[in-house]
Amino acid sequence: MKILVTGGLGFIGSHTVVELQQKGFEVVIIDNLSNAGIEVLEGITAITGKVPEFVKMDLRDKQKVNQFFRDHSDIEGVIHFAASKAVGESVENPLLYYENNISTLVYILQELSKKDRARFIFSSSCTVYGQADELPITEGAPVKPAESPYGNTKQVGEEIIRDTCNINKNLEAIALRYFNPIGAHPSAHIGELPIGVPQNLVPFITQTGIGLREQLAVFGDDYPTEDGTCIRDYIHVVDLAKAHVVALERLLNKKNKENYEVFNLGTGRGSSVLEVIGSFERVSGEKLNYRIAERRPGDVIAAYADTTKANNELGWKAQSSLDDAMTSAWKWEQKIRK
Known part of the structure; x- marks a missing residue:
């Protein structure tokens, strides 16, 4: 069964490709390499022993998107990370973000809407909640x-996906709102x-370390x-990647209750910045050089997930601890700097 992963050489995308291949799916990756290197393909292959098909393409080119889906009419599902x-x-x-994140989504959905049956997993974010009124945050x-x-x-x-699903019952979609992905594959590939x-805390920690x-x-x-x-x-990014495969299988096996569903993906536990630093120092044995700076505008005080729905409906639960994730992130940092 052939699955398209857009942005499949990125951080979460590459780990999801690994999990898909290990489950026996045939994967096609689209990536424009604006935020990822082609060498990630070698890392994926080293882990799985399979080379995924790779297409270098900018999804903002509507004609190329159309041609791609004509050439790959046997695609059974799409996991959309490219953004x-x-x-x-x-x-x-802002205009770069609206063009890149919205137009590409629209072009893919236009192609999927032509199919007799299409399954779509969307990479969403807990940022949609802002500073929530209550913690933990439910869907x-x-x-x-x-x-x-x-x-x-x-x-x-x-909103675009929901509106499209409302009028096209052949399209089935799941939006996964994830919290803060960290870590690396345990192989360090x-x-x-x-x-x-x-821009994110953990790579800044490991690069400082x-x-x-x-x-x-x-x-x-x-x-x-x-x-x-x-x-x-x-x-942990591997836990997150596995959730994408579980969500896809939910659609493929017709286990979804509606043709548009939303799930939070997190551990259900909040950790402070100083706790993350403490975890790094514990697993690495390194003392981290850090200072307290002024608050950043736009930072919410606290955000952590209520994962009850994902646990019960998807049968998925995060398995790795903060120390596990920091250990893998440090192992990866050490490898790439050699």
């Missing part, structure tokens, strides 16, 4: 006005490799939390 994802960059260049929590153009593209993306200065960055800035220690730093739900 720009840096919050700060989205504030500075029923109100979607707050987005804090950034990036967050807005996830909200609008979900693939992991998170941001281009330029990392290995000496690539001089110091880590912790943005604010005066939040109303136990140690004063922000709290997030950090989920």
Whole structure:
């Protein structure tokens, strides 16, 4: 069974390709290599022993998207990761984000809508909740006005999929709202490799630990939390990747209750920035050079998932601890710097 993974050489996409191949799926990857290197293909192959089909393509080209689906009419499902994802960059260049994250989604859905039956998994985000009124956050929590153009593209993306599913019952979709993916594959063949200065906490921690960055800035220690730093739900990327396969199988096996469903993906536990630093120091044996800096605008105080729905409906649960994830992230960092 052939599955298309867009953005399949990215951080979460590459780990999902591995899980799909290990489950026996035939995978086609589309990636424009704007935020990933072609060498990720070698890492995937080293783990699975299978070379996925790779197409270098920019999904903003509507004609090429149309031609691709004509050439690959046997695709049974799509997992859509391809999107720009840096919050700060989205504030500075909103039109890039709206073009890249919205138009590409529309072009893919237009092609899937022509099929007799189509299954679609969307890479969404907990950013749709903003600062939630209650913790942990359930799927029923109100979607707050987005804090950034990036967050807005996830909200609008979900609305586009829902509206399309409402009029096209042949299209079945699941939006996965994930919290904070971290870590790397335990083999250290693939992991998170941001281009330029990392936007996320864990790669900045590991790059500081290995000496690539001089110091880590912790943005604010005066939040109303136990140690004063922000709290997030950090989920191991392999656990997250497995959830995408489970969600796809739910659609393929007709286990879904509606043709558009939403699930939170997290551990159900919040960890503060200082707890993550403590975990890194524990598993690496390295003392991290960090300083307390001013709060960042737009940072919510705390966000962690209620995963009851995913646990019960998907039969999926995160297995790895924070220490497991930090161990794999450090192993990956050490390997790529050799």
